[in-house]
Amino acid sequence: MINIILGFLSTIGALSILFASIGLIRMPDFYLRLSVTVKASTLGVGLFLICAAIMFPNDISVTTKAIAIIFFLIITAPVAAHMIARTAYITGTPLWKETVIDELHGMYNKETHELKSDPEEAEAENPPETDSSNGQIADSEETTE
């Protein structure tokens, strides 16, 4: 019975990690890749650690360590993903060419990297340039180098 539970959990974990890697390869731009990989890989590793906690039932230290790692991963993965996505947007990583809406466009002050929530206030401080090529929607996939 324990074996069936362990096999089930580890299979789900391995498949979600595999799908995260395939998404990292196949997704067309950076933001989609980020949204696929961070959640799926955290879920997979969390399931593996639950497997380890079930596997050593007489050892309380393994359970404690597994819970600590899962807690730490769940706390830190969204923070790291948010930081790297913010950096990517500020440094001008292009969006996918079929992106429908870019609500952050013009909201970041280019000098101080402050984010404004009111569109008029942001426009007063950071006037939009007339050149349409300044938008971050890329013409084709993977154009930056």
Add this chain to the structure above:
Amino acid sequence: MTLGTYFDYVILPILTLSVLLVFVRIAKGPSVVDRVVALDVMITIGIGIITIYSIRQNEEVLLDVAIILALIAFLGTIAFSYYIEKQKDD
């Protein structure tokens, strides 16, 4: 099929294949942030491999390494994003 052979012949090859796929993204890029995210995912998969290996070998001490790796992955991503944002030109 016992659980040990299942871990050895199914789970670990799937994880190895995942690391190879992530490595393709690290090699291709195209930008620095792509590589940072791919490195983060690769270290996370490394935590999973260490966990499965510790189950297989009955060595629960190896989970300490997983704790350190999780810490290093977080700190690495935060440091990379901080300094990439600070630099003037790409």
